[in-house]
Amino acid sequence: MTRIGAKAGKDLVSVAVLCALSLGIAGMAMAEDDFQPSGSAWELLRAKYYGDKPMGLVDENFMSLEVPGNTPDPATTPLTLRFSDDAERRVKRVRVFVDNNPSPLVATLDFFQTPITEIDMHVRIDRFTSVRAVAETSDGILEMRSAWVKASGGCSVPPTDSSHGGALGQIKLRPAADDKSILVSIRHPNSSGFQIDPRTGDAIPAHYISSILIKAGGSALLEAQTGISVSENPTLRVASDQALALPLTIDAVDSVSQAHYTGSLQPTNSSASAGRASSVMNGGER
Amino acid sequence: MAASADGRRAAAAFAPRLFVLVLLAAAIGPGAAVAAQSPPRAPDEFNLTEPQPGVYVHIGKNLPLDAPGHDDIANVGFIVGSSCVAVIDTGGSVRIGRELRAQILRRTSRPICYVIDTHVHIDHVLGNFAFKNDKPHFVGHAALADAMTRNRAYFMKEYGGDFEGAPRAEQIVGPDLPVERGLSLDLGNRPLRLTAWPTAHTDCDLTVYDERTGTLWTGDLLFRERLPALDGNLKGWLAAIDGLSRMRSRLVVPGHGSLTFDLADSLARERGYLSALYDGVRRELAQGQSMQDAIDKVARAERDRWMLWKDVHPRNVARAYEELQWE
Numbered sequence: 001m002t003r004i005g006a007k008a009g010k011d012l013v014s015v016a017v018l019c020a021l022s023l024g025i026a027g028m029a030m031a032e033d034d035f036q037p038s039g040s041a042w043e044l045l046r047a048k049y050y051g052d053k054p055m056g057l058v059d060e061n062f063m064s065l066e067v068p069g070n071t072p073d074p075a076t077t078p079l080t081l082r083f084s085d086d087a088e089r090r091v092k093r094v095r096v097f098v099d100n101n102p103s104p105l106v107a108t109l110d111f112f113q114t115p116i117t118e119i120d121m122h123v124r125i126d127r128f129t130s131v132r133a134v135a136e137t138s139d140g141i142l143e144m145r146s147a148w149v150k151a152s153g154g155c156s157v158p159p160t161d162s163s164h165g166g167a168l169g170q171i172k173l174r175p176a177a178d179d180k181s182i183l184v185s186i187r188h189p190n191s192s193g194f195q196i197d198p199r200t201g202d203a204i205p206a207h208y209i210s211s212i213l214i215k216a217g218g219s220a221l222l223e224a225q226t227g228i229s230v231s232e233n234p235t236l237r238v239a240s241d242q243a244l245a246l247p248l249t250i251d252a253v254d255s256v257s258q259a260h261y262t263g264s265l266q267p268t269n270s271s272a273s274a275g276r277a278s279s280v281m282n283g284g285e286r
Numbered sequence: 287m288a289a290s291a292d293g294r295r296a297a298a299a300f301a302p303r304l305f306v307l308v309l310l311a312a313a314i315g316p317g318a319a320v321a322a323q324s325p326p327r328a329p330d331e332f333n334l335t336e337p338q339p340g341v342y343v344h345i346g347k348n349l350p351l352d353a354p355g356h357d358d359i360a361n362v363g364f365i366v367g368s369s370c371v372a373v374i375d376t377g378g379s380v381r382i383g384r385e386l387r388a389q390i391l392r393r394t395s396r397p398i399c400y401v402i403d404t405h406v407h408i409d410h411v412l413g414n415f416a417f418k419n420d421k422p423h424f425v426g427h428a429a430l431a432d433a434m435t436r437n438r439a440y441f442m443k444e445y446g447g448d449f450e451g452a453p454r455a456e457q458i459v460g461p462d463l464p465v466e467r468g469l470s471l472d473l474g475n476r477p478l479r480l481t482a483w484p485t486a487h488t489d490c491d492l493t494v495y496d497e498r499t500g501t502l503w504t505g506d507l508l509f510r511e512r513l514p515a516l517d518g519n520l521k522g523w524l525a526a527i528d529g530l531s532r533m534r535s536r537l538v539v540p541g542h543g544s545l546t547f548d549l550a551d552s553l554a555r556e557r558g559y560l561s562a563l564y565d566g567v568r569r570e571l572a573q574g575q576s577m578q579d580a581i582d583k584v585a586r587a588e589r590d591r592w593m594l595w596k597d598v599h600p601r602n603v604a605r606a607y608e609e610l611q612w613e
Binding site (some may be wrong): 080182198199 | 330435436444571573576577604611612
């Protein structure tokens, strides 16, 4: 069991190309792992990304991870991270993992100068799994939060027809009334590579947003490396405890075409809207 | 006037039955054995009523989709004409389909000429297989065949226990008579008018109107008591409610919940929830709030008016959020 699990884990964390094979092996291991928060996948992920560095389990005040235990939709599970780091211990990078997904690393999130208090995203959950967030802080410490989610099939659900409705790479930006947060929606199938076209029976090739760079007032606010465990129509919400400087710009990269999809939120010229931004969207390929 | 007096009588007649069903649902709900299907019943226990002459309805249970007995949650039934029978929805397992068929054979010797599916959801269509040997026309929305193809693997994987024996694709019987917009069927001196709707509850909703008795089968375009589940398009569903409210009907057979003679009131209740969902999610999006925040906050005032809120509402919000974020 351990040996099989180990082999599966190694394959799983490497590249999507090997996923079909490893999925089969993981499937065999699954019967035993199914109903318990198994550590085996995580041990391998941890070794791969963090070696043997010690890892603390921080309290909710420093970082919290919220994900519904019974997800409303395995293919679109809302995930919320909250931070209240202080000036001495800043979060520099957060990785989000879904242990038992074919591609467990959901996203690598790099933070910059502006303090970030919340990140929301939608993820695919393929089967019962732990979901984790691991933060690397400015003093070189690793901190983790995790949660258990009951769901299945999120990586193989056929695409919804709604995703075919608009232009690939269309970007919508929605600031909060106080300008302290921005909600980014990118229209993209974000195909996992594990979905089958039910009409033809053929596998739909992986095709996803591989990175998203958000800038505020000309400097980087957040950079996310993303993969196939992010849901169709990738959504990213970033909140700070201070107003985000304008212009806000988004640059998202397509894994297949390498096209850059862009969108921006510009300051309004009119003072009538009192600081509210005008949304310049429909970013297309640059 | 006569209709409304009938309405009160009928409502009074249905109420105790519903009450018993609710009790039953509560009793066998949580903590019940992990049987995949409801326990076998003697034929008399299928609980079939004839609310109008020649209109037979079996009311489904208000259970979650993952509860024991989940194969018997939809309203199913049939209409008998002078030459043949039309089945309207067949239940969530081959076994429910067989029970329904046995009820038909007990009441008429006329052949089953049509099996009409109101939409693709498993609780309405998996019993189709029980009627295959009767060689009826299987009738559905023009988009139903494609929707069934899309759902085939999901049905077999998630609801394998509701098939007969091992889950096989042949047991998922799709339509051979597609309805593009409207279609009239005649059961022998008994015309049925079928209407295919633009995407609403699903992308393949079909309603059936029995002209002789004025009975309207809404499929899942109308839920009563049980919280409506969104799987198609929220704006489309609100538009379909407008369309339905212009239809003539006496008795209404909803997809889930009790029978009624008051279509307008039922649609108003459903519109109350769906428009609260629509307005609430749009407001959350306009303020750039997260899906989780929307799940926590939207339409809370509706909570006590519906059954299965926790099972259904979060997913509805997620669906609405995904749909409306492109506005």
